[in-house]
Amino acid sequence: MEIANDKLLEMHRNLLTSRRLGEKLYEIFCAGGSGMPWIHRGIGEEAIPIAVCANLRKDDYLKLTFRLDYCLFAKGLSLTEVIASECMRDCSELGRPRSPYFDPDFGLLAHTGAGGEEIPIYLGSAISIMLKKTDQVCVCVMGDGFASRGPVHESMVMAASWNLPIVFMIQNNQYGMGTSAKKIYKMKDISDRAKAYGFPGETVDGNDVIATYEVVKKHIDRARNGGGPSLVVGETYRLAGHYEGDPQIYRPKGEIDEWWKKDPLPRYQKRLLEMGVLTEKDIAELESTIKVQMEDATKSALALPFASYENHLKTAIDEL
Amino acid sequence: MEIANDKLLEMHRNLLTSRRLGEKLYEIFCAGGSGMPWIHRGIGEEAIPIAVCANLRKDDYLKLTFRLDYCLFAKGLSLTEVIASECMRDCSELGRPRSPYFDPDFGLLAHTGAGGEEIPIYLGSAISIMLKKTDQVCVCVMGDGFASRGPVHESMVMAASWNLPIVFMIQNNQYGMGTSAKKIYKMKDISDRAKAYGFPGETVDGNDVIATYEVVKKHIDRARNGGGPSLVVGETYRLAGHYEGDPQIYRPKGEIDEWWKKDPLPRYQKRLLEMGVLTEKDIAELESTIKVQMEDATKSALALPFASYENHLKTAIDEL
Amino acid sequence: MAEQTQMLNYVSAIGAAIREEMQRDKTVAMWGEDLVSMRGAYGENPGMYEEFGDRIMDTPIVEQAILATGMGAALTGTRAIVSIMTTGFLAIAFDGLFMEVGGLRQEFGYTGPMPLVVFCRTGVGGGFGAHHCASIESTLMHSPGLKIVMPSTPYDAKGLMKTAIRDDDPVVFLAHGPVYFRGKQEIPAEEYLIPFGKADVKKEGTDVTIVVYAGMVRKALAAAETLSKENGISAEVLDLRTLVPLDIDAIVTSVKKTGRLLIAHEAMKRGGAAGEIAMRFTEAAPDVAKTLKTPVRRLGAKNVALPRSAELERMLIPNDKDVVAIVKEMMA
Amino acid sequence: MAEQTQMLNYVSAIGAAIREEMQRDKTVAMWGEDLVSMRGAYGENPGMYEEFGDRIMDTPIVEQAILATGMGAALTGTRAIVSIMTTGFLAIAFDGLFMEVGGLRQEFGYTGPMPLVVFCRTGVGGGFGAHHCASIESTLMHSPGLKIVMPSTPYDAKGLMKTAIRDDDPVVFLAHGPVYFRGKQEIPAEEYLIPFGKADVKKEGTDVTIVVYAGMVRKALAAAETLSKENGISAEVLDLRTLVPLDIDAIVTSVKKTGRLLIAHEAMKRGGAAGEIAMRFTEAAPDVAKTLKTPVRRLGAKNVALPRSAELERMLIPNDKDVVAIVKEMMA
Ligand SMILES: Cc1ncc(C[n+]2csc(CCOP(=O)(O)OP(=O)(O)O)c2C)c(N)n1
Ligand SMILES: Cc1ncc(C[n+]2csc(CCOP(=O)(O)OP(=O)(O)O)c2C)c(N)n1
Ligand SMILES: [Mg+2]
């Protein structure tokens, strides 16, 4: 598959931005007082959301894993909105929903505290697409852990039965909290799961931006053209602990170091350098541009007011 | 596989008994006043439960589909107990639980009004087996319809991960209420579903007693010997409406007639006659024995008192 | 005048409301188990598929997905009606209903519309066991964002269903199964809507206020008749119609007049709606509460599971005689 | 004397109870998410795997199966403890818990044992959003067969957990997360059990009875101190410890003395446990209810969803100042 240079560069910009954004959020969290209740870092896993977003339009529906929600900037949110959402600020001053993570007009229906419950909610957007007969699609990225849950299965059954325009994607970062995916899934290839529903399944190296882009594109195009649902499994690795502070006693020695070597960012940069699409100088310039953007966005985001008590109470449907 | 004549005859006796029992229950229901709130007939689908029971011991755990619960006599319940349970009588006068359908000592944990919820409950018995290190097994037979449900999937994930001694069986009678299984499942072979869990899956003609016996035996033996879970799909057909009174507008013309030709009872009898294991005279004699047993059991069952209000109130855990 | 009314039973009244709203608004769509193949699990949707085609759809048996897809569709341009066969199966989709449908928008401060009707058969009767007869409405009252409708008559059912479909917030519409096909009522041919949060005085009275909903309304009316004929007691029967929002003003107004309050439901007593309603009353009108002629009483089903027996079931849930007996105690 | 007590925090007290019972009875086993790999989702099970091996097990993320396997195992010879990380995830397994664990035996009239403890973290705090902080205990009270334990202190938690594990009926043990690691308490080294259905007077008083459980106990005690110091009001603080069975006698006894009843919980007000408790009180002691000096009052969280904000959360749930304010109103 030939990928246009523009697309390659867009993905590089987004990949680098996502890395710096993740670092920035971590910095904000560690500084304290930001309003961020906790942090589950997604470092090293950004290639999947970035490659997915590179195939979507603003009016497509997208769920990322909670760990990588901040990559939603690649779906069209501003960095300010992302940082503000993470820090429980109120974005309505920006003319947006309080949290732009919940904004159906941007194809975002938020994530829930109970992992897996979003999948059938998002499937509902695929029903709207079917009823409206548009060429939108819905992509649901979920973790290897939450993929075990009942509603995920029910969604796959229903998607298959109704031939809905949805791509299920499992971001297999090898762990759900402290539990290794290998202890849960006994089949060689997790994408074999698609066979249970009679739709296509495919596994891809989720730390390889270009490979992921190509595989995801194939399945999204298929869904957009009425081909129905499918399952893509992206293999990657959770380089951080489950949460900040996790002692990670479950991790075999050396495993992390092996995976750091497969970090998608330098890998992709090396590839683009080799392809001559990018120079070291471009990278350096982009780094400084992003740095400035990040500082600006942080400042604007943290200047926004916290979600207000009075407004929150207005969401009541009866007496308080 | 060589099957002993005794086993073949046991299955024949049970198959014939189950047919006559189903008819008797229908008669009791139609007469009214029995205490039976409704009836969902299982006629024509008895080969699967009978072949399963032929492979089980009293201390194995077994769930049948709600439609064929009456085949539990083949697991060791008396005909009286079965009829009494269906008619909400109190079996405690027989020294048994009020409803012997809920009797863990006989491997029975009842069925729930919400189809599919039993599967993880039964899976719990497989955990007890694992903890006690016995050679018992658990077999869960479920309908094609309820097989779609989330808890069934979660049970399969957990069974695979823990390598539990359980055989999942889907009794595909082609319909869940009015919905054709073909509208739900898009894969050619429903037993492909096992690939999603990395355990074996196999489909069998569920109207062929011997074939079903052999396939089920293989998987039960495997589970008993520590081989872990598997999935068997038995293809059969719901010859009756979903419930008594169902106008069955969803049924394509002629479909029922085709399946009546595959009725497991005459098929099995023909086979045994050909094999010389059975004579027409044996069948006639067995019919009259069963007829007497059935009348006796019905009389004893309906003579039992209804489940009592006072005893029911005793199940309260706090004030009433 | 005759052509301006129709005689409809409960389930046809609901069907008529859905049909009218689907005709009126092309974004209304409905899905659930066997709505097409069996014309509704209880035969309640005749002719819908013929008229609306793929806007009415059969699902696999996946209650969690049915419920949650309703929410997702409602957020993305569909006015969704999802059908869950019985409240027992609503328990299966409890997380999606209670937490997501009832709270996720609020959790994220999203104020846009989410027009979802969760349509579900409820009510005790028939001896089909706990899942087919469960009454779990009180548990749903504890969810922050669910409106709960429980009509007792065909007339109310039709007007409330139309309001539910037009509402931009999620509504749980619990239809009373045991009266689906029991008796017809005169229904205006012209359109009417019944607002949420307005209780209906089904019978006026001066001695005691009986607050009821759904299946208890009929029993309370029968009891009121007995009380009037045999005991000279004048009972007012107030049908809540919606549990959330709750028409607390109507309760207070009535109790101001009668000085006595009885709350009755077919749901199990412990944790049932009566406790909540009594507390709301006391909070809303402490002065009226202080001058009650007798403490607030309630009736509910015995605190045990419903077995598969029509007879035991009948003995476990309150009937008109229980209402009569408790009212007589309250008057003593 | 020192060697006869240990200083334990809340979570260690629970861990000690489980450990002792696992030592005592080989049929006790426990499973849930990350009990081994992370020593408990909140690090609450250190050393358990080392001591008990495969009697403590990690599951996939399948709450419905975790819950229901507990029931099946409990019916077949295992004294099962299943761990569900938070009550929000209990909502996922609601059908299994409410209908099957809480009712299936009764539905079929089975009277044999089913020794199951559903262990779950609950309680508001941290701003982690609705699922991680939900309080859905009142919905579980509506299930026919669930005992519900909600201890407020390490001492109570240990004694109640041991009772729960030995009970032959299913018990939902809702541990108060926000105090897991907050402060140690002196715990007797020798074995003790605390019976279900016995409330504990955490502070005696004569003017008002404050009925509380779990996280509200601490706040009620703080309020009682303020009321005593600043207003000369003597509040009695009654910690229910178990919601089902409910120690209605203790409530009546206390209110007979004080003449005033306040019920407070961190759970959302509408449909919370307070309404039920108030109604039970009125039913159990109508004469005491008639002579109350002021109508029963309650405190609960505002009727909206919990957002992901520790600050908003704090504002939404009642605190000691709210208790002080409402008691002052009740004394006015
Ligand atoms: C239903 C549910 N159960 C448990 C949890 C607690 N929990 C939070 S993250 C997590 C692990 C999820 O694993 P995975 O899906 O692989 O995502 P990852 O963390 O690897 O990105 C768990 C169990 C939850 N949030 N929801
Ligand atoms: C969770 C749940 N949803 C819906 C129903 C209503 N219902 C009763 S039987 C049935 C069909 C079941 O189909 P299948 O599993 O194929 O069993 P069969 O009737 O064919 O034996 C349905 C939907 C139910 N009992 N439980
Ligand atoms: Mg993971």
Ligand SMILES: [Mg+2]
């Ligand atoms: Mg079927």
